[in-house]
Amino acid sequence: MLGIVFALPRVPRGKPVFPPxxxxxxxxxxxxxxxxxxxxxxxxxxxxxxxxxxxFPLGIGPEPVLLKKIAPGVLWVAALLATxxxxxxxxxxxxxxxxxxxxxxSPQPLGLLVSGKILAHWLSxxxxxxxxxxxxxxxxxxEASALGVLTVALLLGTPxxxxxxxxxxxxxxxxxxxxxxxxxxxxxxYIPALIFGAGAVEAHIAGLDVGGHLSLxxxxxxxxxxxxxWATTAALRIALE
Amino acid sequence: MHWTSLQDFLAMGGYALYVWxxxxxxxxxxxxxxxxxxxxxxxxxxxxxxxxxxxxLDQENA
Amino acid sequence: xxxxxxHWFRFASPQSFYPLAGKLVPWFWAxxxxxxxAGLYIGFFVAPTDAQQGEGYRIIFVHVPAxxxxxxxxxxxxxxxxxxxxxxxxxxxxxxxxxxxxxxxMAALSLWTGALWGKPMWxxxxxxxxxxxxxxxxxxxxxxxxxxxxxxxxxxxxxKAGAVLALVGVVNIPIIYFSVKWWNxxxxxxxxxxxxxxxxxxxxxxxxxxMALCFWMYSIAVALMRARAIILERERHxxxxxxxxx
Numbered sequence: 001m002l003g004i005v006f007a008l009p010r011v012p013r014g015k016p017v018f019p020p021x022x023x024x025x026x027x028x029x030x031x032x033x034x035x036x037x038x039x040x041x042x043x044x045x046x047x048x049x050x051x052x053x054x055x056f057p058l059g060i061g062p063e064p065v066l067l068k069k070i071a072p073g074v075l076w077v078a079a080l081l082a083t084x085x086x087x088x089x090x091x092x093x094x095x096x097x098x099x100x101x102x103x104x105x106s107p108q109p110l111g112l113l114v115s116g117k118i119l120a121h122w123l124s125x126x127x128x129x130x131x132x133x134x135x136x137x138x139x140x141x142x143e144a145s146a147l148g149v150l151t152v153a154l155l156l157g158t159p160x161x162x163x164x165x166x167x168x169x170x171x172x173x174x175x176x177x178x179x180x181x182x183x184x185x186x187x188x189x190y191i192p193a194l195i196f197g198a199g200a201v202e203a204h205i206a207g208l209d210v211g212g213h214l215s216l217x218x219x220x221x222x223x224x225x226x227x228x229x230w231a232t233t234a235a236l237r238i239a240l241e
Numbered sequence: 242m243h244w245t246s247l248q249d250f251l252a253m254g255g256y257a258l259y260v261w262x263x264x265x266x267x268x269x270x271x272x273x274x275x276x277x278x279x280x281x282x283x284x285x286x287x288x289x290x291x292x293x294x295x296x297x298l299d300q301e302n303a
Numbered sequence: 304x305x306x307x308x309x310h311w312f313r314f315a316s317p318q319s320f321y322p323l324a325g326k327l328v329p330w331f332w333a334x335x336x337x338x339x340x341a342g343l344y345i346g347f348f349v350a351p352t353d354a355q356q357g358e359g360y361r362i363i364f365v366h367v368p369a370x371x372x373x374x375x376x377x378x379x380x381x382x383x384x385x386x387x388x389x390x391x392x393x394x395x396x397x398x399x400x401x402x403x404x405x406x407x408x409m410a411a412l413s414l415w416t417g418a419l420w421g422k423p424m425w426x427x428x429x430x431x432x433x434x435x436x437x438x439x440x441x442x443x444x445x446x447x448x449x450x451x452x453x454x455x456x457x458x459x460x461x462x463k464a465g466a467v468l469a470l471v472g473v474v475n476i477p478i479i480y481f482s483v484k485w486w487n488x489x490x491x492x493x494x495x496x497x498x499x500x501x502x503x504x505x506x507x508x509x510x511x512x513x514m515a516l517c518f519w520m521y522s523i524a525v526a527l528m529r530a531r532a533i534i535l536e537r538e539r540h541x542x543x544x545x546x547x548x549x
Contacts, residue, residue, distance in 0.1 A: 167471055171464050175454045184450055185468060188443040189475050192482035199486060220478065231471055234388075238463040243352065250347075254358035259423050263362045263416040267369070274408055275525055282532040286548060289535065293545055 023108040027116025028123070034093075035124040041089065046128050049082040053136045064141045071140035072150065072201035079129050079154060080190050083161040086125040087186070088179045090117060090169040091236065104240055114236065115229045118166045126158035142201075149204040156217040157197040163221075163228035164189050170235035192220060315392050317534045318543045324527040331524035335517050342513030350506045359423045363507070366416040368515040369409045370434070372522055373441055374476075376406035380448075381473040384466035396462025397537065399469060400452055401530035405522050407445035413438050433487035437480045444472045458537055 021029075035042055056074045057067055094100040094117075103113050133154050134147040142150065168186035172178040200213035244250040253260045346364040353360040380402045387395030417435050418428045429435070448468055455461035538544050 167467070171451060171468055172454075175451075176456075177454055181447075181450055181454055184443075185447040188440050188447065188479070189471070191440060192475075192478050195482045195486045216482075227474070231467060235464065235467045238460055238467065241460065241463075244348070253361070254352065256357060256359035256361075256423055259359055259419045260361050263365050263419045266415050267365045267412055270408055270412060271521060274405065275528065278525055278528045278532065282528060282535070285532055285535045285539075289539055289544060289548055292539070293548070 023112045024116040024119070027113040028120045031117050031120030032123060035120065041086070042124050042128065045082050045086050045125050046132060048085055049078050049129050049132065050136065052078040052081060054139070057139070067140045068142065068205070071137060071142050072198040072205075074140070075133055075136060075150065075201075076154075076157075076194050076198040079133070079158060080161060080187065080194060082129055083125060083158065083165060084183055084186065086121060087165040087169045087182055088172075090121050090166060091173050092178075095173055095239070100236065101240055104237065110236065111229050111233045114166070114170075114232050118162050118229065118232070121166070122159045122162040126162050130154040130158055142205075146201055146204050149210055150201045152214060153197045153200040153210075153217060156214060156221055157193045160193050160217070160221045160224050161190060163224040164193075166232045167228055167235060170232045170239060173236070173239040193217065196220070315390075315394050317394055317397065317538055318541075318547075320394055321531055321534050321547055324531050328524055328527050328531075331520045331527065335520035335524060338513050338520060339517035342510055342517050345506060345510035345513060350510050351504055353507075356424060359420070360507075362416050362420040364510050364514045366413060366420055367511055368518040369412040369416060370438060371515055372518045373406055373409035373413050373438065373445075375519075376402050376409060376522060377441065377444070377469075377476070378473065380406060381469040384462075384469040387462055388466045388470075393537075394534075396458070396466065397530055397533045398526070399462070399465060401526045401533055402522075403445055403449050403452070403465075404529070405525050407442060407449065409518070409522070410438055410442040410445055414442060431487070433480075433484040436483045436487070440479055440483070441476070444476075448472070 053074060056070065060066060060070070091100060094103070104110050106113075130151060134151055137147045137150055165182075165186050168182045168189075171185065172182045175181060196213045196217045200210045200217070203213060204210045251257060251261075342364065346361060350361070352358055380399045383395045383398040383402070386392065387399065414435065417438065421430050421432075421435070422428050448465055451468055452461045452465045455464055535544060535547075
């Protein structure tokens, strides 16, 4: 997906730089470019994830059996917290410089622009966690097949976290103590994703079928893809009033 | 009526702590909440009365 | 039809709702006292001792009503919130705001009584039972709603943001409940079900229903009182409030 960003068409001067583009892709591309310029923010999220996961063996002890048992839960909880870290920035900068207001007034549907921003948030904050999780899973002595299930579950679950989190980010936009409040609002709503995501890996380790867990995660993702951008848009319009 | 005495009733068949702890907490909070709300209401009303009094005094002095 | 509808909409303005609520509150207090007295009498003096749980089961008479009310109030709150978003009425948001603290109180009571029931029955103050866990999450949702409204200074924005949150919560509650239930069965949780006391006698059921009615009437009375306070706080600069004090 990152290829889109670099595949900017090279056009001669004087002509429109961008051909007419789907507003969703345009919004995604813009936010990804911004994220690339501020790499430290993405890296902070990633290192936060690594540090939180590494703290658990230090707090609990190096027993491989115990660590293997808690690995799915630890990795998932750390992923929830790491996603949370990037959420306050999702709309804040655009809100401050007035871009968000322009988006709301533009003829393009705000829902599509918001979806693009959420997609960009997932690509910059969620996808790196998914790619890094198998590596961290090795620290917890997970087998290759369990690492595979963990990656698939996170691949389905982290977009869900970005989608639900966007609603909270929009609701707390410009509000006193926004960051902490955001965590309070969003974390309870993350529980189903946590249960099925970590549950899939646990079930696999226990030798059970993981199809049920993964299809429920996929169903929740499908539901959130339809409703979350809509709720986020409504919340943004309230914040912009 | 299956309680033989007040002592028997209070003992709740050995579950006194749990039963009275539950009912006591409910009673306490369900008395405290309305009192707090009533206090809030009377505070608002007192503030409004003061404002109204200040307004009438302003008008009299003017 | 349209005439009676207009008649009802008249009460949707804070100005006419304020005195109406004032008149209704004592009646709901009276109903709460009556049903509460009857429920407690049946609960303590008529309902027989449970064969398995002894006298400890009597916690059911407050635990179940508190749990029911905590869930029901969230639904009512979301209903008012949704109504406020659709019809843009001022009163709806005030009602939602008035209900939230009572709902949180009911969730807290449900957790407290659940812990006190769990200790003698399961041997632990807290068990990660599906119902207790869902109730805890519901409590968090209430706290989030109250915190969000408290953090926004503009009351109209607070109402609308709270409404979106309440509606998102209402969509999520069934998902959360079923996921927690599934998680619980997978992890071989407790097999005792608190809310289905074995061989529940009819008198027990009556006591529980009367107590539930009492908690319901109580919630309406407190919410109406709080709504009155909120109305005065928000409409303090309007002309009618100055005359409503007498």
